Amino acid sequence: MTATEISKLVGVTRATVSNWRKRHEDFPKPVGGTEFRPVFDWNAVQAWLADRGQDATEAPILSLRTLLRSSLSSDDARALLAELKPSGSGWVSPGYTTTDASRVLKTLARAAETEGPRAALQAVADHAHGGEQNIALYRTPELVAALMAELLRPLGAGLVRVLDPACGGGSLLVAAAERGATELYGQDISEIQAALARLVVQADTEVDATIAAGDSLHDDAFPRLEVDAVLSSPPSLRDWAADRVHIDDPRWGYGTPGRTDSELAWVQHALAHLRPGGLAVLLLPAPVASKASGRRIRGSLLRAGALRAVINLPPRLPQLLWTRLNLQIWILEKPDPGAAVPDSVLLVDTAPAAGEAAQSGVGDAVDWPPVADTVLRVWSAFVEGRLGEAEEPNVSTVVRVVDLLDEEVDLTPGPRVRLAIDPGIVAGEADSALARLRARVAELAHASEAVGQVAPISGPAWRTATISDLASGGAVRILRAQPSRPAAGDEAPRPALTGRDIATGSPPSGTVRAEPGSPAVDIEIGDVLVPTVRAPRGHAFRIAGPDEAGIALGPNVQLVRTDPQRLDPWFVAGFIGGLDDGPVPGTTAIHAALHRTRIPLLPLAQQQRYGEAFRRVHQLRATLAEVGAAVDQIAEVVTTGLVAGALEPAASSALNEDISDRRGGSE
Numbered sequence: 001m002t003a004t005e006i007s008k009l010v011g012v013t014r015a016t017v018s019n020w021r022k023r024h025e026d027f028p029k030p031v032g033g034t035e036f037r038p039v040f041d042w043n044a045v046q047a048w049l050a051d052r053g054q055d056a057t058e059a060p061i062l063s064l065r066t067l068l069r070s071s072l073s074s075d076d077a078r079a080l081l082a083e084l085k086p087s088g089s090g091w092v093s094p095g096y097t098t099t100d101a102s103r104v105l106k107t108l109a110r111a112a113e114t115e116g117p118r119a120a121l122q123a124v125a126d127h128a129h130g131g132e133q134n135i136a137l138y139r140t141p142e143l144v145a146a147l148m149a150e151l152l153r154p155l156g157a158g159l160v161r162v163l164d165p166a167c168g169g170g171s172l173l174v175a176a177a178e179r180g181a182t183e184l185y186g187q188d189i190s191e192i193q194a195a196l197a198r199l200v201v202q203a204d205t206e207v208d209a210t211i212a213a214g215d216s217l218h219d220d221a222f223p224r225l226e227v228d229a230v231l232s233s234p235p236s237l238r239d240w241a242a243d244r245v246h247i248d249d250p251r252w253g254y255g256t257p258g259r260t261d262s263e264l265a266w267v268q269h270a271l272a273h274l275r276p277g278g279l280a281v282l283l284l285p286a287p288v289a290s291k292a293s294g295r296r297i298r299g300s301l302l303r304a305g306a307l308r309a310v311i312n313l314p315p316r317l318p319q320l321l322w323t324r325l326n327l328q329i330w331i332l333e334k335p336d337p338g339a340a341v342p343d344s345v346l347l348v349d350t351a352p353a354a355g356e357a358a359q360s361g362v363g364d365a366v367d368w369p370p371v372a373d374t375v376l377r378v379w380s381a382f383v384e385g386r387l388g389e390a391e392e393p394n395v396s397t398v399v400r401v402v403d404l405l406d407e408e409v410d411l412t413p414g415p416r417v418r419l420a421i422d423p424g425i426v427a428g429e430a431d432s433a434l435a436r437l438r439a440r441v442a443e444l445a446h447a448s449e450a451v452g453q454v455a456p457i458s459g460p461a462w463r464t465a466t467i468s469d470l471a472s473g474g475a476v477r478i479l480r481a482q483p484s485r486p487a488a489g490d491e492a493p494r495p496a497l498t499g500r501d502i503a504t505g506s507p508p509s510g511t512v513r514a515e516p517g518s519p520a521v522d523i524e525i526g527d528v529l530v531p532t533v534r535a536p537r538g539h540a541f542r543i544a545g546p547d548e549a550g551i552a553l554g555p556n557v558q559l560v561r562t563d564p565q566r567l568d569p570w571f572v573a574g575f576i577g578g579l580d581d582g583p584v585p586g587t588t589a590i591h592a593a594l595h596r597t598r599i600p601l602l603p604l605a606q607q608q609r610y611g612e613a614f615r616r617v618h619q620l621r622a623t624l625a626e627v628g629a630a631v632d633q634i635a636e637v638v639t640t641g642l643v644a645g646a647l648e649p650a651a652s653s654a655l656n657e658d659i660s661d662r663r664g665g666s667e
Helices: 003-010 014-023 042-051 060-071 074-083 099-115 117-129 142-150 153-158 171-178 191-205 262-272 292-304 356-360 368-383 413-419 423-451 467-472 499-504 569-581 587-596 604-644 653-662
Strands: 085-087 090-092 161-164 183-188 210-213 227-232 274-285 307-312 327-333 344-349 396-400 464-466 476-480 494-497 510-512 528-531 557-562 598-600
Touching (some): 003 060, 074 099, 074 117, 074 191, 085 191, 117 191, 142 227, 142 274, 142 368, 153 227, 153 274, 153 368, 161 171, 171 183, 171 191, 171 227, 183 191, 227 262, 262 327, 292 307, 307 413, 344 368, 368 396, 396 413, 423 604, 467 476, 467 587, 557 569, 569 598, 569 604
Parallel strands (some): 161 183, 161 227, 227 274
Antiparallel strands (some): 085 090, 274 327, 307 327, 344 396, 464 598, 476 557, 494 510
């Protein structure tokens, strides 16, 4: 068993297991694996944990992996998988009846019952492939597979026979069966994946799929098969051995793909297996839409009416992180000789539907349901001839084929979707952005006037005390959040304000889990919140208001809570804010600097006057940031509108005079 699996069973982090190994000489030694990925004897680890009061409940799927690793070689697992069949009581393997295989079959049945047959079978396939490093080989995420299958809706009851020529573990065939297909065919270059697909489809759908092993592009297992639909997420190959194919192969009716254009080979392979009017939905890397080497074939597909839609998926979609490439869904239709050739193509960019985080390619904040709903909505409108509804500003556009047949034949949706903007909507957005800018500028002028209400100081020098001294005297309390640990039971995380939230002026984005004896720190109105992590021009503090009250204190934040009868919070925060002017090399320096900050010892009424002045300075900075955001917004809206042809400069005489003056006069 690996250290990762041990951590999952015990409910600790991977780092905790690593620390156990370093700190405890009696921790079981590795019995296999490598220096960087050791494998341990699970029985020995269990005994070691029991001596220290740790309870580890063994999950069936991990028991299966442990048993496979200790009992069967990869070759044995491959042979077992090839012979495996479902039975009324679980699984049987008629041609592989060793004692070890019998134990594996029993454990497999238990894992399939608790965690599903797909997960259990995948564990066997992973071991047959050589270990966890190959997990998810060729696997299409279920959410994406479901969307691809839903795009076959136009076939209606005509969706009976489906082929996946690069079927992997069978996810797309399962999705097709769930939408009514009853004849399923698949092929995969990996014998292990082909065996897995056969078992997964049968276990999940009770359909006996016809699955073959082999290279579909060079050794098609179904050369004369004609299907209603092709669903596939084929591998992208740097060199698909184009020199091995026959020049007169009927599949290459749109042009022979070059050595690096395997995607266009898969596209034509799919079209060759479709009946007239049948649909192919393929998941392809985005560069296939624009690569110079493929422009001739793309042009042929367009002229024949075979390509119906290109759909950009959101960048860094979490379910697709097994590839570094952005991906597209291509929808193709086998031309019907008796039907009119389509003269338009649907282009869709799903980034706006996925949310702002997805558009920036940061994190895993893609909201998938709106993406799927948007794609299905505009695709249904397109195929039903409701072209006005198929075009949604900043999301989708219907482009005439003749407009795509230029020198590049670039089918990338993004640029053309951005050009398909409603002028009325853009003009309205520009007016709203300008109104917001004017309002913020007025607020900035008012804030700057308020800040200017100061006078030279007179009188004796201040007596001061450090924050640390004030804390010792009970005038303030300094609090920090406890380090977060794994939750026990059904304990739910609480929203928390982090240091980065304060530095960037953002709402709470973190979470914490309270533990017995170590409760979370609740923020109260008037608390001074100081980040220990700063943005380059970040905020030095935040005074908690109603929006922060009751939120938990998160990581990288120091909380200064004043006694309201002795200290004004804005007064204290203003002097803490002086920290932002000096270099701060790290969180330790910020923490120490806070404790050393000197606060004048003034009467409360005088503190409140200073506090109000500090509040006005803080408001001035906040208003300036809002003005900057409003400027950015109107600049983006107007620039986009001008570039997309949705807006034009007003033909006012005043504007023309201004332009003429800047150019040095006019004739």
